[in-house]
Amino acid sequence: MNRRHLLLPVGVLAAAAGVALTLRPGLVPSPWLTSGFVLGVWVVGLVGAGVAVLARLTGEADDTGRLPTAGERPAYRVPGDGLADRTAAVGASGRDATERDRIRDRLHDAAVAVLARREGIDEADAGDRVDAGDWTDDDDAAALFSGTGSRHDHVETGFARRVDAAAAAVADLFDAGVSVAAEHTDASEAGEEVPGSATESVTLELDPGEELLERSGRWRGVQGLALAVTAVGILVGAPLVILSGVVGVAFAAYARLWDAPSPTLGVERVVSETDPRPGERVEVTLSVRNRGDRLLPDVRICDDVPAGLRVVDGTPRHTTALRPGKTATISYTVEAVRGEHAFDSLAVVTRDISAASRRLARLPTESATVTCRPAFGEHSVSLGDLATLFSGRTEVAETGTGVSFHSLREHRRGDPLGSLDWGHLAKTGEFATRRYDEPRTVRVAVLVDARAAAYVTADDRRRRPAVDVCTCAAGALVAGLLEDGALVGLGAVGPRPCWVPAGNGRDHRERLLRTLTSHEAFGWGPPDPVTVDARSPDGEQSRRGADPTAKVVRSAAASEDGGVTMADAPAGGPTVAVSDGGSAVVDEQSGDTGESASPDEHDADRDPTETAKTLLADIGTRLPADAQVVFCTPLADDAATAVGRQLHARGHDVLVASPDVTGGDTPCRRLAGVERRLRLDGLRRDGVTVHEWTPPTDPTADAGWSV
Amino acid sequence: MSVVVREHRLRLSHGLAVAAALATVAAVRVGMLGLVAGFGGVLLLVTGLVWRSRGLVALAGVGLFGATVLVAAGPGSLVATLVGAFGAVLAADFGTFALGIDRDVDPSVATTRVEALHAVGSLTVALLAGGLGYALFRSVPRGSTLGVVALLFAAAVLAAVLRP
Numbered sequence: 001m002n003r004r005h006l007l008l009p010v011g012v013l014a015a016a017a018g019v020a021l022t023l024r025p026g027l028v029p030s031p032w033l034t035s036g037f038v039l040g041v042w043v044v045g046l047v048g049a050g051v052a053v054l055a056r057l058t059g060e061a062d063d064t065g066r067l068p069t070a071g072e073r074p075a076y077r078v079p080g081d082g083l084a085d086r087t088a089a090v091g092a093s094g095r096d097a098t099e100r101d102r103i104r105d106r107l108h109d110a111a112v113a114v115l116a117r118r119e120g121i122d123e124a125d126a127g128d129r130v131d132a133g134d135w136t137d138d139d140d141a142a143a144l145f146s147g148t149g150s151r152h153d154h155v156e157t158g159f160a161r162r163v164d165a166a167a168a169a170v171a172d173l174f175d176a177g178v179s180v181a182a183e184h185t186d187a188s189e190a191g192e193e194v195p196g197s198a199t200e201s202v203t204l205e206l207d208p209g210e211e212l213l214e215r216s217g218r219w220r221g222v223q224g225l226a227l228a229v230t231a232v233g234i235l236v237g238a239p240l241v242i243l244s245g246v247v248g249v250a251f252a253a254y255a256r257l258w259d260a261p262s263p264t265l266g267v268e269r270v271v272s273e274t275d276p277r278p279g280e281r282v283e284v285t286l287s288v289r290n291r292g293d294r295l296l297p298d299v300r301i302c303d304d305v306p307a308g309l310r311v312v313d314g315t316p317r318h319t320t321a322l323r324p325g326k327t328a329t330i331s332y333t334v335e336a337v338r339g340e341h342a343f344d345s346l347a348v349v350t351r352d353i354s355a356a357s358r359r360l361a362r363l364p365t366e367s368a369t370v371t372c373r374p375a376f377g378e379h380s381v382s383l384g385d386l387a388t389l390f391s392g393r394t395e396v397a398e399t400g401t402g403v404s405f406h407s408l409r410e411h412r413r414g415d416p417l418g419s420l421d422w423g424h425l426a427k428t429g430e431f432a433t434r435r436y437d438e439p440r441t442v443r444v445a446v447l448v449d450a451r452a453a454a455y456v457t458a459d460d461r462r463r464r465p466a467v468d469v470c471t472c473a474a475g476a477l478v479a480g481l482l483e484d485g486a487l488v489g490l491g492a493v494g495p496r497p498c499w500v501p502a503g504n505g506r507d508h509r510e511r512l513l514r515t516l517t518s519h520e521a522f523g524w525g526p527p528d529p530v531t532v533d534a535r536s537p538d539g540e541q542s543r544r545g546a547d548p549t550a551k552v553v554r555s556a557a558a559s560e561d562g563g564v565t566m567a568d569a570p571a572g573g574p575t576v577a578v579s580d581g582g583s584a585v586v587d588e589q590s591g592d593t594g595e596s597a598s599p600d601e602h603d604a605d606r607d608p609t610e611t612a613k614t615l616l617a618d619i620g621t622r623l624p625a626d627a628q629v630v631f632c633t634p635l636a637d638d639a640a641t642a643v644g645r646q647l648h649a650r651g652h653d654v655l656v657a658s659p660d661v662t663g664g665d666t667p668c669r670r671l672a673g674v675e676r677r678l679r680l681d682g683l684r685r686d687g688v689t690v691h692e693w694t695p696p697t698d699p700t701a702d703a704g705w706s707v
Numbered sequence: 708m709s710v711v712v713r714e715h716r717l718r719l720s721h722g723l724a725v726a727a728a729l730a731t732v733a734a735v736r737v738g739m740l741g742l743v744a745g746f747g748g749v750l751l752l753v754t755g756l757v758w759r760s761r762g763l764v765a766l767a768g769v770g771l772f773g774a775t776v777l778v779a780a781g782p783g784s785l786v787a788t789l790v791g792a793f794g795a796v797l798a799a800d801f802g803t804f805a806l807g808i809d810r811d812v813d814p815s816v817a818t819t820r821v822e823a824l825h826a827v828g829s830l831t832v833a834l835l836a837g838g839l840g841y842a843l844f845r846s847v848p849r850g851s852t853l854g855v856v857a858l859l860f861a862a863a864v865l866a867a868v869l870r871p
Contacts, residue, residue, distance in 0.1 A: 067811040218803055222796070225769075229776060240779035243844050244792040247772075250836030251796055254829075297824045300811050315813040321820045349811075353828040355804060 067300045067319075068204040068347050071311030071332070073463040073699070074525055075201060078663040079456050079636050080167075080672030087163045087668070092155050100159055107166045108145055110671060111135060113678050114174045136173065140165035164667045171670035174677065204302075204360060208345045211262065211361035219255035219356050222248045255356035263299060263348050264292035267365040271343070276336035278374045279700035281312065284343065285331040290322035297321050298351040301328075304362070306341035308524030308699075309334040309370075336372040337699045338468060340518035343368045373517045376475030377702055380484055381655060381691065383442055383628050404437040443487040443502045445623055446474045448522060449633035449640055450494035451615070455526035456636050458661045459697040466634035466661040469695040471522040473657055473703035474632050478512045488512065489627070491619050492521035493643060499622055612642035620650065628653040634661040634676070641679045644688050654688045656680075659695040659703065716814035719822040720805035721756055724764070724798050728752050731771045731794035734787040735778040741791075744774035748795070752802055759810075761803050768799025785844060793833040800829050 087103055090096045108130060115135050116126035129135050133146030144162040206212060226248025233241030265288050272283040286303050290296055303316035314332030322328060344367040351358045408421055411431035424432040448470045455465045474490065481488045482504055489502035490512050498521035500512060516522055623629065629652045633640040648654045658680065662673035683690050696704040728749045735741035748770035755763030775783070775791030783791070804825055808818050 218800075218807075225772070229772075232776060233780075236780050238780040239844070240783055240785060240788045241776050243785070243840055244772075244775060244779055244788050246836055246840040246843075247792040247796050247833075250832055250839075251800075251829075254832045297828070298821050315815060317812050318816055319808060319812045319818050319821055321824050353824060354832075355807070355825060 066202045067302050067317055067349050069202045070302050070305040070316045070347075071309070071334070072201070073310055074307055074455070074465075076455050076457040076460065076463055076465045076526075078458065078460050078669050078672075079634075079661070079676070080663065080666065080669035083163075083167075083671065084666060084668040087160050090159060092157045092159065094155060097156070100156060103163060104144060107163065107170065107671070110170050110675055110678070111145070111166065111173075114170055114674060117678075117681070118173060118176070136166075136169040138165050138169045141169035167667035167671035171667065171674050174674045204347045204362060206347075206360060206362040208362050208364035211359055213259060213357060213359045216351070216356055216358050219251055219354070222255070223252040224248075226252065251354075255354050257354070258352040258357070260350045260352045260357045260359035261292070261294050261296055262359060263290075263296060263350050263361060263363070265289065265299075265346075265348065265363060266291045267346055267363065269303075269343055269365060269368045271368050271370055273336075274369065275371050275373070278337055278372055280336045280372075281333050282336055282370055283331055283333045284316075284368075285329065286316075286346075287327050287329045288322070288346075289327040290324050293324050295321070295323050296350055297353040298355065299328075300349040300351075301330075302347040303330075303332075303343065304345045304347060305334065306339075306343065306370075306524075308337050308339050309341055310337075310699075334370075335700065336370065337524070338372055338374045338472065338517060339522075339524060341370045341372070343370070371518060373513065374472060374475065374702060376472065376479055376513055376516070378479040378483055379473070379476035379703075380480035381477065381630065381657070382689075383444065383481075383486075383653065383655070406435045406437045408432045409435060441485065441487060443489070443624060443627045444481050445489045445491060445502065445627045445629050446477050446481075447491045447493050447619070447629060447631045448474050448516075449631065449643075450492040450496065450498075450521045450527070451639070452494075452526045452528070453637045453639065454494070454634055456634060456661055457697075458663050460663075462697045462699060464695075464697050464699040465524065465526075466636065466659060467522060467526075468524065468699060469659040469661065469703055470632035470634065470657075471516050473659065473695075474630075475513055475516045476703055477630055477632075477657070478516070479509065482509050482512075490515060491622070492519070493615055493619060493631070493633075494521060495527045496521040496523075497618065498522070499619060501622070502624070502627065606639070608638035608642040609646070611639040612646045615639070615643055616646055620646075623647075623650075623652065625651060628655070630655045630657055632657045632659075634659055635679045636661070636672075636676070638679065641683060644683050645686055648686060648688050656683055656688055656690045658690060658692045660692055661695070715757075716809070718805050718808060719819050720801045720808065720826065723822075723826050724752060724756065724801035724805060725749070727794045727798040727801060728767065728771055731775060731791045731798065734791035734794060735774045735783070737782045737784075737787065738778040741774040741778035741781075741783075744770055744777060745791075748774060748798075752798055756802055756805065759806055761806050764802035764806065765799055767802070768795050771795035771798055785841065789837045789840060793837055797829055797833060801826065 083103065083106070086099070090099050090103065108127075111130045112123050112126045115121070115129060116123045119126065126135075130145050133142035136142050140158075140162045144166040226245040229248065230242050230245040233239065233243075233245065267289075268287040270285045272285075273280065276282050284303065284305075286301075288299075288301055290299075298319070299322055300319045301317070305311060305316050311332050312335045314330070316330070316332050318328060318330045320328045344365055346363045346365050348361045348363055349358055350361075408424060409432065411420065411433045415433045419433045419435075421432045421434045424430065448467070450467050450470075454467050454470065457463055457465050478488050478490065485504070487502040487504050488508075490498070490500040492498035498515065498519050500515055503511075629647050631644055631647065631654060633643070633656065635641060635656070635658050644654055644656045658676075660673075660676070662676055663669035664673060680690050680692060693704070695701075728745075732742065732745035732749060735745045748767045750767075751763055751770055752767035755761070755765075755767055772792060772795035775788060775795055778791065779788040804822065808822065812818060
């Protein structure tokens, strides 16, 4: 028996007593009984008032039940912000000593590496100097690692201040060492008008087709108020005060008369352009019709604008009252950016007329898709010497039966007579054999870092993620390398699997560029654990993934223009498939996504090498041994560096193309920039070719790289 | 650091909230203490609306209601008590509703229809309940306060119990 069952007879008895006492005031002659009843109501009133106050104080947050926001790109972090947050969250007590030491270790490693690089000393000596505190003039920075500021297992105050000082000191030391001022320009500081604005972000955690009814709590406490007033009225013996309690009762009952109506809506959505160019404006017109037979006194709608699209005019959110059969229409304009953006749902919140209850729903709608394919351009890079055995057009360090002269070498028994260099014989009297270049076909796999850790931005107002920059760079590379005659494949390093085997030809180029445009692995929303975990064991894709019903065509098919698509996957390994639409999917045999589901790739506690092995567990098996690899990554964490090293260690010629997506306006952001530069240096030392550039922060621009 | 800039738009509910609060002040003007509390409530309400603080608006409603109780315990009349009490609750209701609208939609969106519907609903409840209270108070025999108390108590309990 619950509380309601206990209260119901109480209410019925009280009502009966009230009616009886109203009709016959002298029904209860006993004074003690009257006093007892009054005292009881008084106690209940006070308790009700207490409950009302408590409910208000511990009530739900303002964000609960809010209409979600839309029309702004996800709030990507700037590298270093995670460290700043961790530092701000850490306390001064001994309980947080472990976390403080983790942060301290990270800064210590950076300080040592920068000092060793700048002074040209080994890291052991640099470590001694950092520990001794004579690496910087800033006392706070030095105190983080030395003297009384060093490791504690008790209370440590001023930690955040020392971290900021140390981060700034490390960055200053690094900048002084390379004699390069920070290249980062804050658009707002430069007086440039920055599109978009910082807005509060509210999300509705419902899938299409789901709805949720909840009480808003706006009338919470009104019953307690009524009882309290009644109690006061009895205490002071004022009938009018008792009467005022009727207010609370009336509105308490009003708040419980109806539930928020379930919306039966017909939704039509029209987009003005389905294949815009980047930066082009697309008007979206949304019509919502009440197809039910009940009045919707308060219906609030928010169109689910796909991640990446920013509303530049109008609003996707609206509030109105809809009678049956009536239609409300809104329109707004978005700025197109790379991607295939599907408008396929609508967030709706309805309220009853008292606004005491609300029904939150996400309605599936007919899909309207906007596909924005950038020009990508063409960009070629100098590759390594690794090549296939096939003749081709790429000059490699191989000699053979080509037509271009390569070099001379001493004549050996068996060399064809026609290869003798008679001019050399005439000059020197020695036999020599002419060698000719033998152009080969080079196979290149372009990999894009699409992990959650790569969804960082240099400008948290423009919000262009590094994944977009890397994707645009990959597109330019794909076009450039194919133009040079290479066989080019494409893959994503991240939890959302994408792999297109190497090939060439016009159709293959289209397939690659279409994949870069529309595959979810390169989308604007970072992967989350749900994306991976939600996949069924048989590999079903997430909702916004490639169409799982798409007809699967095995690789090793000749393309229409005569180009070759080569099957790279080893027998028995996860099978790669390419859908009719050209987007790559992994079929049922591929159970491993190649990465753990955790989006927290910034976690410095995880071993980067192990993480890299996990990341490459899947895609590494697809890479042919003779493939060169171009890895596009912002190098936002050590795991990205480890991926480059792992690929290099497996015998591939590796080129890391790294856009600089770091900020420079806070100490922690500057430190993150330094750490990235140190990663680049480390890769170079390991023999990995590295190209870096500073990309434009405008999401409608191309990769903007110049190698 | 980014700064959240939010534009304001004067909505129907803002005006109705202030009007309801002023009605309460007019009703409690007969008592000095109640008048002071009433003006305090109006001040809190306006501040809450400008600062977009639901807590302040709710507190303003409590303040206005407190002013009404003070007057009802002293020189207040039956009509003044009812007007003051319902005005206080309506002021908080309209005020918090306006803030909810502000929170959910852009200033450019016209929401008068939704606000008017909500206001009509609340006003209807206030008029009906006020009329019922007035009739009850006038019709019951003198000395039957205990019965009224029991009825109020029963209504409060049943309202809580009979809906999920």
